[in-house]
Amino acid sequence: MGPRLAWAPGIGDHARPAGLPRPSGGSTARTAGDPGVPLSLSGSGPDEFPTPAPPDPHQASRGPSPDGDRASMESFIHETAILEDDVAIGEGTRVYSQVHIRKGVQIGSETLIGEKSYIAYDVRIGDFCKINAFVYICNGVTLEDGVMVGAHTTFTNDRFPRAANWEVSEILPSARTEEKMLTRVRRGATLGAGCCIAPGITIGEFATVGMSSVVIHDVGPHLLVAGNPARRLGYVCRCGWRVATFVHGPEFDLKEQGVRCGNCGSALRWKAGGEIECLADEA
Numbered sequence: 652m653g654p655r656l657a658w659a660p661g662i663g664d665h666a667r668p669a670g671l672p673r674p675s676g677g678s679t680a681r682t683a684g685d686p687g688v689p690l691s692l693s694g695s696g697p698d699e700f701p702t703p704a705p706p707d708p709h710q711a712s713r714g715p716s717p718d719g720d721r722a723s724m725e726s727f728i729h730e731t732a733i734l735e736d737d738v739a740i741g742e743g744t745r746v747y748s749q750v751h752i753r754k755g756v757q758i759g760s761e762t763l764i765g766e767k768s769y770i771a772y773d774v775r776i777g778d779f780c781k782i783n784a785f786v787y788i789c790n791g792v793t794l795e796d797g798v799m800v801g802a803h804t805t806f807t808n809d810r811f812p813r814a815a816n817w818e819v820s821e822i823l824p825s826a827r828t829e830e831k832m833l834t835r836v837r838r839g840a841t842l843g844a845g846c847c848i849a850p851g852i853t854i855g856e857f858a859t860v861g862m863s864s865v866v867i868h869d870v871g872p873h874l875l876v877a878g879n880p881a882r883r884l885g886y887v888c889r890c891g892w893r894v895a896t897f898v899h900g901p902e903f904d905l906k907e908q909g910v911r912c913g914n915c916g917s918a919l920r921w922k923a924g925g926e927i928e929c930l931a932d933e934a
Contacts, residue, residue: 729766741778759796783844791833791850798836801844801862808832808850837872839889857929859887871901873919873927886919888912889929894919901927 727745728734734752741760746752748766756770759778764770768786776782777796784802791808794800808831815822832851836842840854843862854860854870861877861884870876875885875893883897886905892914898904901921909920909930916932 735772747784765802777838790827791831793833793835795836795838795840797839799841800836801842801846803844804842804846804848806834806848808834810850840870841891843877857887857889859891871927873929886910886927888915888917888919890915890917 726740726742728740729746729748729750731748732746732750732752734740734746735754737755738752739757740746741758741762743761744758744764745762746764750764750766750768750770752758752764752770753772753774755773756776757774758764758770758776759780761778762776762780762782764782765784765786767784768782768788770776770782770788771790771792773790774788775793776788777794777798779797780794781799782788782794783800783804786800786802787805788794788800789806789808792806810830810832813823834848834850834852836854837856837858839857840859842848842854842860843864845863846860847865848854849865849867852866852869854866855872855874857873858870859875860866860870860881861875863879864877864881865879866876866881868880870881873886873888874883874897875887876883885893885897886895886901888894890912892912894912895904895910902925904910905919905921905927907921907923909918911918911932918930918932920928920930922928
C-alpha cells in the first residue's frame with residue numbers, strides 16, 4: 652500500500668478533549684484544521700503507523716463532497732465522517748458522509764469508502780479499493796489491493812456468537828478472542844451487493860461473488876460463485892467477464908491451452924502446479 656495520511660488523536664465526541672466545543676452544524680466529527688488533528692504523509696508499511704505532523708491543508712480536504720467526484724486525487728474526508736485514533740489513510744482516498752472508521756484502521760491510496768459504512772478497529776484495506784454504501788467490515792478483515800465490496804455487504808468474525816455469559820448474568824466483551832476468525836479478500840476480487848461473508852473465509856484473487864450470496868467456504872482465484880450457500884458457477888477474467896462454466900474443476904474446464912475472454916481477449920488457463928493464471932491478449 653502507498654503513503655498514508657495520519658489522523659491522531661481520535662475524532663468524534665467520545666474522544667473530544669475537555670473544553671473543546673462541538674463543531675457547528677450538528678457534525679459529530681472535528682475538522683482537519685482543528686487543534687490536535689494533524690495530518691502527515693508517511694511512507695510507512697502496512698503494519699506501521701506514521702508519526703503525526705503539523706496540519707498541511709494541501710494534503711487533504713474535509714467538508715461537503717465537492718463537485719466532480721473524481722476530478723481531483725486529493726484525499727477527502729466528509730465533514731460528517733468519524734475517524735478514531737491512529738487511523739491512517741492514503742493519498743487520494745475519499746471517505747464519504749457518515750462513515751465510521753474505528754481506531755487503528757489502515758486504508759491505502761486512491762480508495763473510496765461509501766457513505767454510512769462502518770469499518771471496525773485494526774482492519775486493513777489496500778490501494779484502489781471501492782467500498783460501497785452501508786458496508787459493515789468487522790475486526791479481523793483484510794482487503795487487498797483492487798477489491799470491490801458492494802453495498803450492504805456484511806463481514807462476520809465470530810464462530811460462536813453470544814451476547815451474554817453462560818448464566819446470562821453479564822454481557823460478554825467485544826474484544827477479540829480465540830474464537831474470532833480472520834478473513835482475507837485477495838487482490839482484484841469483487842463482492843456483489845448484499846453479500847454475507849462467514850468467519851475465517853479467504854476469497855481468491857479476481858474472484859467474483861454474486862449479489863446476496865452467503866459465503867461459507869473459501870473461494871478460489873478467478874472463480875464465480877453465487878447463492879445461499881454460495882456455489883461455484885464459473886470462471887471470470889481479470890476484467891470481470893465470465894469466460895467458462897464450472898463443471899469438473901479448473902484442470903478440466905480450463906486446461907493448459909486456456910479459454911479466451913470475449914471482452915478483453917485474455918486467456919484464462921490452468922497452470923501446471925495447480926494455479927489459474929490470466930494471460931493478457933498479445934494481439
